[in-house]
Amino acid sequence: MYDRIKGFRDFYPEEMAARREAIDTLEDAARRYGFREIDTPALERAEMWTDKSGDDIVEELYAFEDQGGRHVTLTPELTPTVARMVVAKQQELSKPIKWFSTRPFWRYEQVQQGRQREFYQTNVDIFGSSEPSADAEILAWAADALTSLGLTGEHFEFRISHRDILGGVLETYDTDVDTDDAIRAVDKSDKLSMAEYHDLLVEAGLDYDQAEEFADLVAGGDLEEIKTFAGTERVTDAVENLQHVLAAAEDFGAREYCTVSLETARGLDYYTGVVFECFDSTGEVSRSIFGGGRYDDLIESFGGQPTPAVGVAPGHATLSLLCQRAGVWPEEELTTDYYVLRIGETRSEAARVTQALRERGHIVETDVAGRSFGAQLDYADSINAETVVIVGEQDLANDELTIKDMESGDQTQVPVEDFPGDRDRPTFDDFV
């Protein structure tokens, strides 16, 4: 017996069927918005991460040197890859570029609830528009995707913030503030006592009065108050941009899921404008369900022309936790439309029936194990077959088949030449 690699998961048919349904739900919603599916490599040059984040990040990567001496890594996130793709075909792609993909990523991390080393995300991005409508479309897709899964506003909320608001407010203080440290403190404020939170802000460079004032302002989340307080163009622009995004989200029916939450500061250094995270309303799923936002500088930093971008990437692990707790995760039960039971030397006729039903698009199984009548019926039961078509020597002797409804156990005879006939989905009821 070999062990599974830690942090990697197997998906057996029942779980896979549920996952497939969930993935299809997310992707069908994306297709309705005109997002086009792409697929991307499992392996990228490690420099795509080490150049920007330093060599320490290798600790978090499945990175190695390949036979050709290249430093490569299993891809830990999609964004740099799509940025590379956009840059490579910048001239020929019509804007806005709207892409989605579902695929695994790999990070060498500590395994926790909702976090594995191999994890699946559906990434949805728009490149080439800085309009609030683009941000709103991302939010609208995210809301559509979640509600299509059966979730409602009771189950989740989008916490929306803007990168420039916190930074912009902080820079209005005369003191020399370490903005990153202060924002990190804000991000952690949930988990800290008020005093600890204030202490961290002080460590970042504010004095105690400022720390208290700043913390209150952020927690209050009153955008107009913040605009007035800061009085700078940067903050005014950021607030107005956030308001425009929310207004556009309103038009697309996504506003009701959005809460302004300036404490939602965390995240990727490449975010530049509106950022948001999705949280479980009950707080049972401790980490965020997913995050997203605007990253207007990334394409340029990858050597392309300045190209604004906004995107979101739900992780399937946390999403399925959320759905399971909300009781809307798809049923993990396999179903079978028909089982063609064969007894005696009847293979050719049974095969004809089997293939005819398969041609109609049904899930059809027949005996491949040489089992007895009873064992075949047992098996048909175990795979939740809806209808069993019995092709037995006794039936064929009368030029008949037996159609059995598995739920009721009722059965009836039908002429061989009349099955399946021109019926799309013949069942017991059609023949009584």
Added chain:
RNA sequence: UCCGGGUUGGGGUAGUGGUUAUCCUUCAGCCUUGUGGAGGCUGAGACGCGGGUUCGAUUCUCGCACCCGGACCCA
């Protein structure tokens, strides 16, 4: 990397420093090559790995692995 809890057939469990490790379930076969969900019979299948203590370790002990939480981190 750190903290806490855990690991006995495929799943769920009982138990013990000493003979054949308990029970339920599951799976396979048969009773039954013409009727499933019931029943009977037969069979398969476990003490996570390694070291130590001991005459003897699944049991005590240490280390490791893995699992479940959490911290840190989360590009």
